[in-house]
Amino acid sequence: MTEWHSVKKYFNKNFFLLLSFVFLGLSVLGYENEKNHNDKVVTEGETQHENVDIEIMEKEYNAGESILEHIVDSYGWHILDYNGHSITIPLPVILWDEGKLHMFSSSRFKHGHSSYKGFHIASEGPNKGKIIKILEEDFLHGRVIEEGKNEVLPLDFSITKNVFAVFFSMILLCWIFISVANSYKKRKGMAPKGLQSFLEPLIIFIRDDIAKPAIGEKKYQKFMPYLLTLFFFIFLNNVLGLIPFFPGGANVTGNIAVTAILALFTFIITSFSANKYYWLHIINTPGVPWWLKFPIPLMPVVELIGVFTKPFVLMVRLFANITAGHIIVLGFVSLIFIFGNINIGLGYGISVVSVAFAIFMAFLELLVAFIQAYVFTLLSALYFGMAMEENH
Amino acid sequence: MELVSPGIGLIFWMTLSFLIVLFILKKFAWKPIMKSLHERENTIDEALHAADRAREDMKKLKFDNEELLKQAKEERDEILKAARKVKDSIIEESKIKANEEANRIIESAKEAIKNEKLAAITDLKNQLATLSIDIAEKLIKEELSTNIKQQDYIKKLVDEVNFN
Numbered sequence: 318m319t320e321w322h323s324v325k326k327y328f329n330k331n332f333f334l335l336l337s338f339v340f341l342g343l344s345v346l347g348y349e350n351e352k353n354h355n356d357k358v359v360t361e362g363e364t365q366h367e368n369v370d371i372e373i374m375e376k377e378y379n380a381g382e383s384i385l386e387h388i389v390d391s392y393g394w395h396i397l398d399y400n401g402h403s404i405t406i407p408l409p410v411i412l413w414d415e416g417k418l419h420m421f422s423s424s425r426f427k428h429g430h431s432s433y434k435g436f437h438i439a440s441e442g443p444n445k446g447k448i449i450k451i452l453e454e455d456f457l458h459g460r461v462i463e464e465g466k467n468e469v470l471p472l473d474f475s476i477t478k479n480v481f482a483v484f485f486s487m488i489l490l491c492w493i494f495i496s497v498a499n500s501y502k503k504r505k506g507m508a509p510k511g512l513q514s515f516l517e518p519l520i521i522f523i524r525d526d527i528a529k530p531a532i533g534e535k536k537y538q539k540f541m542p543y544l545l546t547l548f549f550f551i552f553l554n555n556v557l558g559l560i561p562f563f564p565g566g567a568n569v570t571g572n573i574a575v576t577a578i579l580a581l582f583t584f585i586i587t588s589f590s591a592n593k594y595y596w597l598h599i600i601n602t603p604g605v606p607w608w609l610k611f612p613i614p615l616m617p618v619v620e621l622i623g624v625f626t627k628p629f630v631l632m633v634r635l636f637a638n639i640t641a642g643h644i645i646v647l648g649f650v651s652l653i654f655i656f657g658n659i660n661i662g663l664g665y666g667i668s669v670v671s672v673a674f675a676i677f678m679a680f681l682e683l684l685v686a687f688i689q690a691y692v693f694t695l696l697s698a699l700y701f702g703m704a705m706e707e708n709h
Numbered sequence: 710m711e712l713v714s715p716g717i718g719l720i721f722w723m724t725l726s727f728l729i730v731l732f733i734l735k736k737f738a739w740k741p742i743m744k745s746l747h748e749r750e751n752t753i754d755e756a757l758h759a760a761d762r763a764r765e766d767m768k769k770l771k772f773d774n775e776e777l778l779k780q781a782k783e784e785r786d787e788i789l790k791a792a793r794k795v796k797d798s799i800i801e802e803s804k805i806k807a808n809e810e811a812n813r814i815i816e817s818a819k820e821a822i823k824n825e826k827l828a829a830i831t832d833l834k835n836q837l838a839t840l841s842i843d844i845a846e847k848l849i850k851e852e853l854s855t856n857i858k859q860q861d862y863i864k865k866l867v868d869e870v871n872f873n
Contacts (some may be wrong), residue, residue, distance in 0.1 A: 389712055390719065428841070447716075461782035473718045480722040501745040506752055520742060541743060542735035550727070574715030578723045579784045640712070 375415035378658050380651035388568050390479045392423035482567030486554050489637040531698035553687030571639035580628035583697040591704035638689050642682040651676040
């Protein structure tokens with residue numbers, strides 16, 4: 318008991334210090350790699366890479382591409398461009414290809430300009446942005462690989478920017494709520510204080526205004542851990558996504574994979590906690606004329622589709638809301654560069670308006686961040702409640 | 710990476726980390742938090758109920774006190790009333806008694822006076838009788854001091870007797 322307590326204490330106090338050192342180390346490492354690479358390029362007498370960099374810098378600004386780059390996942394965490402070099406935290410690439418596990422730093426790709434072990438990041442085509450493996454023409458077996466089919470996708474378990482952000486937010490969640498739980502234990506029966514008093518209304522809100530009315534007084538307790546985790550995970554990531562600096566800024570809840578997993582959890586919990594009336598309701602919908610169910614089971618099919626559309630809608634709603642918000646904010650920022658390309662003065666002029674709009678949008682997004690977390694949690698709770706509704 | 714095609718890596722890591730975090734938070738955060746929230750709510754509820762009860766008690770106590778006061782006042786009034794009654798009756802009684810006594814005294818005085826008067830009258834009568842007899846004796850002595858007169862008187866008395 319005491320041992321665990323001391324471990325927790327250590328976890329609370331020192332973990333963040335440790336974590337920040339890890340981040341710092343990673344970024345320094347990334348910069349080192351960058352420098353080494355550039356040195357090598359220079360020593361080898363190839364200035365190709367630098368040319369490419371300059372080319373990118375001077376390439377006409379493409380707002381759509383730039384915005385999309387900020388929204389989608391990536392293999393490294395790009396922090397800023399400095400003196401023509403981009404400072405990026407390299408993240409581990411983990412690939413499973415032909416029964417073999419490959420692990421290496423994403424700095425090996427040199428921002429997608431080079432390949433490593435035959436893998437590289439596709440710059441165009443249907444797999445754009447993903448790691449692909451180019452198959453050489455198989456001289457050994459005398460096969461010639463067709464045009465366009467010379468690339469395969471390895472199973473990609475890389476710790477990408479979004480995976481990293483998910484881990485980060487998960488650790489943050491654990492840290493916040495375990496420390497809050499500790500202060501509950503410490504200040505038993507007393508009024509909340511500090512972080513506790515900020516989070517307590519939210520916890521009570523989820524319990525009293527979401528779980529209790531949606532699921533019912535008797536059964537809601539079973540679902541509270543999931544609903545609370547869900548709400549705070551979405552809310553935290555929505556807010557972190559609005560912070561433009563590291564470690565915020567990753568578009569986690571605007572990523573369809575994340576929202577899909579969350580929706581899948583809701584779907585699985587709904588299906589497993591459903592009672593017989595729920596399934597009976599789907600097979601034999603009450604209050605519908607019999608000829609809609611027999612001989613062609615129209616209503617059961619509609620109901621069954623409904624079972625799957627519910628989590629699907631959950632997934633799309635969160636993804637679309639957060640992504641749209643990011644696109645709008647990035648769009649306003651892009652305006653500065655678009656106008657700046659035409660005329661530098663125009664760029665400065667428009668920046669005032671753009672920043673004003675971006676700030677306005679950021680506030681709106683703050684609202685959306687809460688609303689979407691609330692809606693996702695509320696609908697999940699409603700689905701659980703519907704699945705457990707008694708016949709009446 | 711495409712916007713709407715989920716990557717297998719993120720799906721894998723997200724599922725894994727979400728499950729782990731769900732488990733950790735359930736065990737080390739939500740359980741103690743929900744428990745202490747529940748406990749605190751119960752405590753507050755109980756305290757409020759206790760306060761309500763105390764207020765109710767106070768009200769009752771106050772009511773009781775008032776009732777008691779009222780009763781005491783009533784009792785006092787009753788006692789005063791009774792005392793007044795007793796006083797009145799005592800006065801009345803003593804008045805009656807005094808009257809009676811006075812009447813009795815007067816009556817007895819009257820009796821005494823009557824007796825005295827009777828005695829006096831009797832005495833007077835006796836004295837008068839004696840006096841009369843004395844006078845009569847003296848008179849008769851005077852009258853009958855001579856023989857003639859005695860003769861005359863006897864003659865007269867004989868005359869008066871009528872022999873029929």
